[in-house]
Amino acid sequence: MRNVIAGGSREMKAEIIAVGTELLLGQIVNTNGPFVAKGLADLGIDVYFEETVGDNDERLRQTVEFAAARSDLIILIGGLGPTKDDLTKQTVAQYLKKPLVEDAAAMSKIRRYYRETKKQMTENNRLQALYIKDSLPLKNTTGFAVGNFYQNPQGADFLLLPGPPSELKPMFEHVAEPLLSKTYFKDHHLFSRVLRFFGIGESLLVTKIADLIDNQTNPTIAPYAKTSEVTLRLTASSQNAAEAEKLLDGMETIIRKRAGKYLYGYGDDNSLVNVVVKLLEKKNLNLAAAESLTAGAFQAVLAEVPGVSNVFSGGVVTYSNEAKELLLDIPNRVLEEKGAVSGETAKLMATSIRNKLKTDIGIAFTGVAGPGELEGNPVGTVWIGIAYKDQPVEARVFHFSNARPFIRERSVLTGLDWLRCKLTK
Numbered sequence: 525m526r527n528v529i530a531g532g533s534r535e536m537k538a539e540i541i542a543v544g545t546e547l548l549l550g551q552i553v554n555t556n557g558p559f560v561a562k563g564l565a566d567l568g569i570d571v572y573f574e575e576t577v578g579d580n581d582e583r584l585r586q587t588v589e590f591a592a593a594r595s596d597l598i599i600l601i602g603g604l605g606p607t608k609d610d611l612t613k614q615t616v617a618q619y620l621k622k623p624l625v626e627d628a629a630a631m632s633k634i635r636r637y638y639r640e641t642k643k644q645m646t647e648n649n650r651l652q653a654l655y656i657k658d659s660l661p662l663k664n665t666t667g668f669a670v671g672n673f674y675q676n677p678q679g680a681d682f683l684l685l686p687g688p689p690s691e692l693k694p695m696f697e698h699v700a701e702p703l704l705s706k707t708y709f710k711d712h713h714l715f716s717r718v719l720r721f722f723g724i725g726e727s728l729l730v731t732k733i734a735d736l737i738d739n740q741t742n743p744t745i746a747p748y749a750k751t752s753e754v755t756l757r758l759t760a761s762s763q764n765a766a767e768a769e770k771l772l773d774g775m776e777t778i779i780r781k782r783a784g785k786y787l788y789g790y791g792d793d794n795s796l797v798n799v800v801v802k803l804l805e806k807k808n809l810n811l812a813a814a815e816s817l818t819a820g821a822f823q824a825v826l827a828e829v830p831g832v833s834n835v836f837s838g839g840v841v842t843y844s845n846e847a848k849e850l851l852l853d854i855p856n857r858v859l860e861e862k863g864a865v866s867g868e869t870a871k872l873m874a875t876s877i878r879n880k881l882k883t884d885i886g887i888a889f890t891g892v893a894g895p896g897e898l899e900g901n902p903v904g905t906v907w908i909g910i911a912y913k914d915q916p917v918e919a920r921v922f923h924f925s926n927a928r929p930f931i932r933e934r935s936v937l938t939g940l941d942w943l944r945c946k947l948t949k
Contacts, residue, residue: 536569536708538596541587543603543612544687545578556601556692563696565746567705568714568759569597579609585617588619592680597704602687604669606648613672616682617656620674624630624654627661630670637668662699667691673703709761715768719756719776722796722941724786726754732782736775736899743775752937753796766850788944796940797825803947804835809884810912811943813839814877815851816864816890817906837881842873852876863899865891867919874919878911886911887939891922893931902926906935912946 539866540560543561546552554576561571572595577587584603591598603612617624629654638645652668655661662671672684683700685692705714721729726749730737733756737745743760758775762768782785789799813822813836820841826832840851845864847855854872863866870888878886891906892898900948903926909919924934 528748536596538564538569538571538597538599539573539591540571540575541591541598541600542574542576543579543584543600544576545580545609545824546575547602548578552818555689555891556685556687556818559689559693560599560601560696563701564599564704565616565757566714566716566759567701568709568744568761569704576945579603579611581611581615584611584615585619585870588615589612592619595680597681597683599683599685601685601692602669604652604684604686606646606651610651613654613656613684616672616684618675620656620676620682621672622657622659625657626650627653627655627670630661630664634668653879656684662695662703664691665694665698671695671700673700675707713763713765713768714759714761715765715772716757716759717772717776718794719758719779719787720789720791720794720796721754721756721783722752722787722788722937724754724783725749728758729754729783729786733779736778745775752934755792759875788941796937796944797829800940800947801826801829801832801835803944807947809947810835810837811885811887812837812877812881812883814842814886814888815839816843816848816888817893818889818932818935819843819930822887822889822939825936825940839877839881848873852880863901865899865901865907867907867909867921870907870919871911871917872909874909874911875917878913885943887943889935889939891931891935894926894928904931906938907930907940908935908942910942910946 540557540732542554547554555562557574564571575587577584600612600616603610613624631650634649634653635645653670655670655672656674659672659674662673667686667688672682673685674682685700687693726747730747743758746757748755748757758772760771762771788796815822823839826836842848842851845859848859848864848927849856852873853876854869858868858872870890873888873890874886877888888909891900892903892905897903902923904924906922906924907919908922909917911917922938925930
């Protein structure tokens, strides 16, 4: 079933099965599946399927059998606890025709806990220390239920992980990920680079690089659509970092030629606001903001960045025309003749806040968030103004969808991206 690739490593087709009736009922949100899927992608292991099954032994057995017939690696999450509805390891053991055996270290940890807390240990607590014979028990540093990794010489491999995120995440990051890498990529190492794009949708970006995706070998390309942005994860397989960097650089160069104007940064933990703040720091510039329709959302996003006070002086929210007149000295004549939602007003707002707070840059937002039209402008009309020292004041109009929260969020991100572009010139 498995495809052998260079260096003896294997191209894996993985499947994730989340176990728990509470997931099916919507009582808890499944955050484990996306977390594990992302970790597998970082390793170069593709997740082809993801299911959720309740705490029912027959349905779980059928799901395991179906998954084993189509996937190389099956990750089951949850159902390793001590109660009657924790059936995962028992079901997989039955499928593999293997008994469950006790992990001495895990059992010792459980007994010690009950001894130290002076609580009565019941027989079912022993279940947490059991693992499938001939599998590798995975240490649980934050809980009791051991994980399992079973390499099946005749079919799919199995990885069993606990359900509580506080137990799953450290086990996956510190135990399972290194184990999977060592097992499936013995001679090669994987190196990833995340490219972040704003101002282009996933469908258009994928269209621009469709031939690269269709013909990908090494590096591989994985697009992900996020809120108002798109990321591409490039993953190269190589025996050393230098060769991998060469492969990644080559692919990035091609992508930049096609969509480089939308590329704003790198990394999973990076963001548009972080990029802008770093650019302001690098250029030793400071910023002020005047907001109408965004109602302080732009300033709130800035405030999430530690140390932003070094480059952000402050701002005002002027929702009404009266507030614009009083706090920003916008002439009533302009508001009546041109309107609050206009390029003229956006320019004056940006200029006024820059002058009042004596900053290098002033940015302003005014527009229509709904529910109805304003001054003849449809919902989603947004003007952004930027007053940048020693440059002419500019204003641009944008038209977003008519979903109120999206309009505000998109306005903030668009303002940040415009700032980024000006700061990188």
